[in-house]
Amino acid sequence: MKDQLERALDQVLARNPGEREFHQAVREVFDSLGPVLAKHPQYVDAAVLERLCEPERQIIFRVPWVDDAGRVQINRGFRVEFSSALGPYKGGLRFHPSVYLGIVKFLGFEQVFKNALTGMPIGGGKGGSDFDPRGRSDGEVMRFCQSFMTELYRHIGEHTDVPAGDIGVGGREIGYLFGQYKRITNRYESGVLTGKGLTWGGSLVRTEATGYGTVLFAERMLATAGASFDGRRVVVSGAGNVAVHAIEKAQALGAHVVACSDSAGYVLDERGIDLDLLRQVREVERERVSVYAERRGATYVPGRRVWEVGAHVALPCATQNELDEHDARALVDSGLLVVAEGANMPTTPAAVALLQDAGVLFAPGKAANAGGVATSALEMQQNASRDSWTFEHTEARLAEIMHDVHDRCLATADEYGVPGSYVAGANIGGFVRVADAMLALGVI
Incomplete structure (x- = not known):
């Protein structure tokens, strides 16, 4: 099984040159998977590793916008939809100068396992831009977000891909993004973004x-x-x-x-x-x-x-x-x-x-740190039922989920012969849940 892991890793390195963060994320997961492949050779036969390391969809687009001085600025936007085996793609948007495809792919790859560990029916994805909101006026941030969403809207939806915030994307940015999505689609599809304001579809505890x-x-x-x-x-x-x-x-x-x-x-x-x-x-x-x-x-x-x-x-x-x-x-x-x-x-x-x-x-x-996306999934539940939960109820659900993730990591580590290792438990626990879903869905 070591040879199989090395071959799969070599393929990732060759097909994704220069994306060092993505390479690091894949290596860290692969380091835990030897006992899994030995116990479940069907994952090897179905090329689960190779498929899981190749995003289902990678979207890169131009984001033109006008600054307060009237100058046209150009940024690059990304959305990597990594895995929908467990549900719609779910993961944040990061606005920071360091963002490039390798960063987004590393974050999306991590998100697949994180989301699986929560036990919630959500897949994994990530996105963002090399735009830096620091020092920009509200008007500039709004115009950038509107331009960004004018392209992104066609790729997302409450049953397809549900972005949230990340570094550089807080309540202000989510508001501008959601407003443009609603404007373009003519639908109040509140489940399309999470991290929304409390008065327009957001969830208590999501910020925390x-x-x-x-x-x-x-x-x-x-x-x-x-x-x-x-x-x-x-x-x-x-x-x-x-x-x-x-x-x-x-x-x-x-x-x-x-x-x-x-x-x-x-x-x-x-x-x-x-x-x-x-x-x-x-x-x-x-x-x-x-x-x-x-x-x-x-x-x-x-x-x-x-x-x-x-x-x-x-x-x-x-x-x-x-x-x-x-x-x-x-x-x-x-x-x-x-x-x-x-x-x-x-x-x-x-x-x-x-x-x-x-x-x-x-x-x-x-x-x-799975609590953020877990509560995003709880926000999606409230949006789907047009309901709003109390802070106490939502925080209790968050605590329950985090305790379950903790205990699942330790139990999985014990099962695969690495007792006490949260790293192995998290990697294996997330991988097995996604891999089993991939097998059930066929070669897609």
Whole structure:
């Protein structure tokens, strides 16, 4: 089976040159699949690996728009519809200068397994653009979103492909995108996008879900070691939506969250992060964490990464490959117990290996941050029934799903001879569910 995995990986590398993030995501899954293929040779016979690594559809398009100075700007838009074996494609849109096809494919590939782990009837996809909303006026963002949706609308629908937000795409952007979709189609198809505003089809808890879910998963991890968040020192990377809500939930569980970051540096607040001030600075004023540090009288460290701050629990909630081997060593030396990824693939392979060798409990993003897409699926349910659930009911469903994902990862790892490995459990658990559906549907 090792030869089969190597041949499939060689094919991925040859057919997708230069897409290093996609290559990394595929390698990380393939590293877990040897025991699966040995137990289920029918997956090899049906070329499930090869089919799963080839997206069902890849869409690239031009996005022309006019800035406030009257100049025409051109960006590139993407939507990679990876797998619909379990349901309509589901995954976010990322607006960031780093976006290119390889990033979107890595995110879409991860999304397939993440969505499968939730147990919800949703496939996997991802999209976005190299447009940067930072520093743009509301009018410029609106015109870009309208142009982007003018092409994307023909490829999506509540039974086909349901995008959501990601980095650079929040409630403002989703509103502009949905408005243009409604305008073009002449349909109030509220299930076509998730992350909508509460007054026009959105779901309570959706904004909080990824951050909350990551902490709920980490809480379950700590419980397996007979521990809890109470009094634990926690470090969070990022200061966006996921990070802010991870901080909120961790603090609610008794944690002492002392640090967060942005792309320019990090803030160390030994008194504990003041969440109200952080939200004011980040969400209202859209300022850097350095402004928070100045107003709070906390320490700001420019140009460095937050992982040099010691912690019991580390929650990487920013972007891919942000925690490397050097960072992992520093965290282990500080007494680290748990890492739960709130972002997608934020820990490098060498860092993951070091953490696992050191006995740190490590949960990959496809398991730990599945709360966001799970609550998106709950939003789709509410849209389909034209219903609206309470915050308490929706949060209880989120907690139930995250606990189920956690327990499924451990049970799957035990079943395939890698006890205690959240990485293997997540990769295998997601793969088997998708692979079985692919076999049932025939060669498509």
